[in-house]
Amino acid sequence: MARTASLRTHPPALTPIEPQTFAREADRERLSEVAIKAFLNLAKAWGLSNAESAGLLGVSASSLDRIKRGYRPELSQDQLTRVSALVGVYKGLHLLFADGTADEWIRRANRGAVFDRLTPIEAMIEGGIPRMLEVRRYVDAVRGGL
Numbered sequence: 001m002a003r004t005a006s007l008r009t010h011p012p013a014l015t016p017i018e019p020q021t022f023a024r025e026a027d028r029e030r031l032s033e034v035a036i037k038a039f040l041n042l043a044k045a046w047g048l049s050n051a052e053s054a055g056l057l058g059v060s061a062s063s064l065d066r067i068k069r070g071y072r073p074e075l076s077q078d079q080l081t082r083v084s085a086l087v088g089v090y091k092g093l094h095l096l097f098a099d100g101t102a103d104e105w106i107r108r109a110n111r112g113a114v115f116d117r118l119t120p121i122e123a124m125i126e127g128g129i130p131r132m133l134e135v136r137r138y139v140d141a142v143r144g145g146l
């Protein structure tokens with residue numbers, strides 16, 4: 001007996017999923033709280049001062065103090081990009097180094113072209129998002145991720 005077309009099964013149609021972006025308010029609203037938590041944990045692990053933390057996150061010192069006390073604002077696209085880059089650096093360093101060096105590395109002066117003899121923290125504060133992304137790519141490249 002021949003199979004008929006009506007007996008064939010087809011997989012269900014997939015609903016396209018829109019990519020997550022930091023540009024959409026819904027994504028920023030959904031991601032802000034977890035990004036703040038990750039940033040505060042990272043700042044603690046790296047032993048960042050308030051000034052360093054505020055500089056890296058792109059907020060004033062008083063805004064950072066409010067965030068540390070529990071205020072959870074919706075982060076901007078730029079702030080989420082900063083946190084994403086910093087978490088990538090943190091993760092890459094912990095994949096590269098199995099000891100305390102992972103958290104100490106960001107305080108060591110570096111002769112690499114990305115750093116201009118500054119510590120990675122100083123370079124990222126001075127250079128903002130573009131430098132943060134460069135540092136992330138640098139760490140990924142050193143560990144063989146690129």
